[in-house]
Amino acid sequence: MKLNTADIIAMDDRYRAKFINSLSGFKSANLIGTTDGKGNHNLAIVSSVFHIGANPPLVGMISRPHTVTRDTLENLQATGVYTINQVSADMWKQAHQTSARYPAEVSEFVEAGLTPECVNGVAAPYVAESRVKFALEVREVQNLAINDTELIIGEVVQVLVDEKAITADGYIDIEALKTVAISGLDSYHDTHRLARLSYAKPNTNVEEIE
Amino acid sequence: MKLNTADIIAMDDRYRAKFINSLSGFKSANLIGTTDGKGNHNLAIVSSVFHIGANPPLVGMISRPHTVTRDTLENLQATGVYTINQVSADMWKQAHQTSARYPAEVSEFVEAGLTPECVNGVAAPYVAESRVKFALEVREVQNLAINDTELIIGEVVQVLVDEKAITADGYIDIEALKTVAISGLDSYHDTHRLARLSYAKPNTNVEEIE
Numbered sequence: 001m002k003l004n005t006a007d008i009i010a011m012d013d014r015y016r017a018k019f020i021n022s023l024s025g026f027k028s029a030n031l032i033g034t035t036d037g038k039g040n041h042n043l044a045i046v047s048s049v050f051h052i053g054a055n056p057p058l059v060g061m062i063s064r065p066h067t068v069t070r071d072t073l074e075n076l077q078a079t080g081v082y083t084i085n086q087v088s089a090d091m092w093k094q095a096h097q098t099s100a101r102y103p104a105e106v107s108e109f110v111e112a113g114l115t116p117e118c119v120n121g122v123a124a125p126y127v128a129e130s131r132v133k134f135a136l137e138v139r140e141v142q143n144l145a146i147n148d149t150e151l152i153i154g155e156v157v158q159v160l161v162d163e164k165a166i167t168a169d170g171y172i173d174i175e176a177l178k179t180v181a182i183s184g185l186d187s188y189h190d191t192h193r194l195a196r197l198s199y200a201k202p203n204t205n206v207e208e209i210e
Numbered sequence: 211m212k213l214n215t216a217d218i219i220a221m222d223d224r225y226r227a228k229f230i231n232s233l234s235g236f237k238s239a240n241l242i243g244t245t246d247g248k249g250n251h252n253l254a255i256v257s258s259v260f261h262i263g264a265n266p267p268l269v270g271m272i273s274r275p276h277t278v279t280r281d282t283l284e285n286l287q288a289t290g291v292y293t294i295n296q297v298s299a300d301m302w303k304q305a306h307q308t309s310a311r312y313p314a315e316v317s318e319f320v321e322a323g324l325t326p327e328c329v330n331g332v333a334a335p336y337v338a339e340s341r342v343k344f345a346l347e348v349r350e351v352q353n354l355a356i357n358d359t360e361l362i363i364g365e366v367v368q369v370l371v372d373e374k375a376i377t378a379d380g381y382i383d384i385e386a387l388k389t390v391a392i393s394g395l396d397s398y399h400d401t402h403r404l405a406r407l408s409y410a411k412p413n414t415n416v417e418e419i420e
Contacts (some may be wrong), residue, residue, distance in 0.1 A: 001370075001371060001372075001373040002329075002367040002368065002369070002370055003368065003370075003371075004325075004366050004368050004417050005368070008267055008366065008369070008390075011380065012230060012380075013264075014379070014380070015379060015380035016265060016267070016282065016380065017264040017265075017379040017380070018263050018380035018381040019264075019376070019381070019382060020261070020263075020264035020265075020267045020332065020366065020380055021261055022342075022380075022381055022384055023261075023269065023294070023342065023344055023369065023382070024238050024240075024259050024260055024261045024269055024294075024382065025236055025238030025240055025259060025296050025297075025342075025389055025391070026236050026237070026239075026384070026390075027236070027238065027261070028234050028235030028236055028237065028275065029235060029236075029262070030235055030303050042326065047247065047261075048260055048261060048262075048268075049234050049235060050234055050237070050258055050260045050272070051230070051233075051237070051257070051258060051272075052258075052354065052357065052359060053226040053230075053232050053274075053357040053359060054223075054226050054229075054230035054231060055226060055227075055268055056356075056357065057218055057226070057230045057233075058356060058357055059234055059376065060234065062261075062262055062270075064224075064262065068374075074225040082410075084234075085232070086235050087235075089404065092404060093238075093407065093416055096410055096416050097410050097415070098379060098405045098410070099409075100410035100411050100412045100414075101411075101412065102412055104411075111412065115313075118341060119212075120334065131232065132232075134233055134366075139356055140354075140356060144262065144359055144363070146262075146266075146268060146349055146350060146363060147262065147263040147264060147266065147268055151361070152387035153354070153356060156218065156230065156233065157211070157214065157215050158212065158213065158214050158215070159213040159218070159233065160214065161211060161213075162211075163211040166229070167226070169225060169228055170221065170224070170225035170226065170227070170228035170229040170232075170395065171228040171229070171232055171393075171394040171395070171396075172229060172232035172233070172393075172394065174232055174235065174236070174346050174394075175393065175397075175399060175400075179235055180236075180404065181235070181236035181391050181399075181401060183247065183275075183381075183382075183383075183384050183385065183389075183401075184296060184381040184382065184406075185292075185381070186381075186406045186407050186408075186409070186419070187381065187403060187405075187406045187408065188403070188404040188405060188406075189385060189391075189401035189402060189404060190401065190402055190404060191393075191399035191400065191401050191402075191405050192300065192399060192400055192401075193237045193397060193398070193400065194302060194390065194395075194396060194398040194399060194400060195397075196396045196397045196398075197303065197306045197395035197396050197398065198305055198396075199396070200307050200308070200309040200310035201311075202310045202311065202312055202316075203308050204275075204310075205303075205307070206306050207305055208305050209396070
């Protein structure tokens with residue numbers, strides 16, 4: 001079927017949110033760990049983390065200021081540091097629970113049954129149950145005036161990962177670590193590898209590698 | 211294992227690219243369709259498409275100006291319109307082939323064996339083989355000075371999707387349409403749904419829905 005702008009405008013708000021969130025394809029599932037610097041840990045699931053560049057190592061995410069990620073935004077602006085923790089099939093329901101609207105002084109770690117992991121030199125808490133996680137220093141927080149969301153850009157300063165999941169060429173086998181994907185607002189998926197493909201060149205068919 | 215900034219800086223460039231690209235989690239797999247307005251169609255696979263907001267319906271992507279997406283960027287700036295086409299398990303290898311460095315006047319549709327689909331009123335070509343696809347008008351192209359990439363924000367103006375994949379609440383079952391996910395630079399995955407989860411509330415455990 002074909003839908004145009006008028007059809008999209010006519011949708012009920014909640015229907016439109018689920019519909020439009022489905023369009024961009026599968027999304028990353030990550031828990032953002034922050035602290036307010038007074039001992040209050042915060043944890044929020046986010047599906048908008050995306051790669052910006054490898055050198056320097058930059059990762060972006062979108063935050064909606066008036067939603068449950070408000071504490072996350074305030075904390076990372078105040079402390080300049082946050083962690084991103086991949087959500088796995090072993091704790092995806094706990095991860096989703098962090099999206100409930102808890103007061104700022106309540107720790108989503110406690111409410112969701114996840115364990116804060118503190119690493120010397122990093123002010124923000126990691127999630128102990130996550131098997132691929134990294135700490136970032138805030139490089140930019142930029143308001144996107146078009147819909148009043150915030151683009152947060154961080155530089156990766158530390159990575160914690162199972163060494164055996166790192167392949168010889170640097171790729172991390174996140175499927176072997178049971179990382180999940182999200183579609184829409186609330187659907188969680190595990191994955192099965194089709195294959196890795198060779199670097200594409202003109203007039204040569206891509207091949208499966210490994 | 212624990213890696214810090216010095217370890218990341220010491221990595222070989224190609225190793226680092228694969229490593230850092232793995233950190234953000236699963237990524238969307240989309241083909242970007244554009245035209246130069248002189249009859250030359252362009253098609254490029256991109257893994258950086260992400261949701262920005264549902265009302266207005268906004269989708270973002272990151273473009274590296276000096277890579278194979280250069281033609282895409284020039285075309286969408288010149289014409290103001292582009293299409294995003296989800297990559298499915300039926301054509302993921304053809305989709306990957308579009309990442310080869312073809313000259314501007316060569317159509318990646320032809321080289322990869324994919325079919326341009328032209329819809330009245332939309333200047334950019336869709337991919338006929340894609341089962342969830344949408345057209346966007348360019349709203350912003352913003353240089354991210356931190357690593358000289360371009361953030362492109364588009365507003366969804368048309369959606370083409372199998373009606374039977376749209377659930378009653380607006381969610382599109384992109385897994386049923388065989389949409390794939392990407393990890394790292396070159397790994398493709400199909401998915402299996404764990405479940406959809408209910409809207410999370412404090413002091414109430416999330417439940418599987420449907």
